[in-house]
Amino acid sequence: MPELPEVRSVARFLNKKVAGVSILKAECFFEKMIWRNSVQDFLNKVSNQKIISVSNYGKYLMFELSEQIIISHLRMEGKWSISKKEIDIYNKSHLRLQFELSNGEFLKYYDSRKFGTIEIWNKNEYLDKSGMDKLGPEPLNNEPPLKYLKDKAIKSNSVIKAFILDQSVLCGIGNIYANEILFAAGIHPERITKSLSDKELNNIIICSNKILEKAIALKGTSIHSYKSGDGETGQFQHELKVHLRKDEECYKCGSKVVKKQVAGRGTYFCLVCQQ
Ligand SMILES: [Zn+2]
Structure with a gap:
């Protein structure tokens, strides 16, 4: 299971590639991975929003959009990649979610074991509603005291x-x-x-x-x-x-x-x- 260093690496890679780019269209191929929202609601919410940044807190990967935050938990085998539509960096049969981006690329999520989850929240409520406010400090930068x-x-x-x-x-x-x-x-x-x-x-x-x-x-x-x-x-x-x-x-x-x-x-x- 990816831990903080692995998720930080994914976040840095994605941030370089998609910060400032907009999501034109979203498609989900495995509905159960979307938590707490209907799939249609999720797809509607992310469409036509700009990705401001990608970051992580511990094992949680976060896409900050104009109005909302997507939280992706990779669990055992979840993987994100960026590619042209026709190219799959991972096994195509494991593709669960994809975003068509305004720069012509596709942001894709693959998960062979299907344990990963995706949530979307308004920025002002995501911390307590997602439970992330219960997380301890990351052991980095001399933290915690x-x-x-x-x-x-x-x-x-x-x-x-x-x-x-x-x-x-x-x-x-x-x-x-x-x-x-x-x-x-x-x-x-x-x-x-x-x-x-x-x-x-x-x-x-x-x-x-x-x-x-x-x-x-x-x-x-x-x-x-x-x-x-x-x-x-x-x-x-x-x-x-x-x-x-x-x-x-x-x-x-x-x-x-x-x-x-x-x-x-x-x-x-x-x-x-x-x-
Ligand atoms: Zn020893």
């Missing part, structure tokens, strides 16, 4: 792996980066959150910033089927220190990396380096 994470940690009874995956605590971290952050911070994924010291919580903030910023610079991690908007692959998979390295030697101490289900997710860690 230690006090914020400490307050949340004290109230939590969960293990640290589940805690940093909780989007209402930190927004944008999924399984891959959670594994990498806890390895870099030297913290066992099953530690109870409220047992963590200030120093350990601060280390999580520093490591999450560092890892996400590097992953953004490398346009994300290309494992499974993720590709950035132009069909290219991100390069952070070459930087992974623990994720998918079961039974391989830990880069820090040489013992074997273990894999265990923690918080329902495949968790890779080093029993020696992560205490």
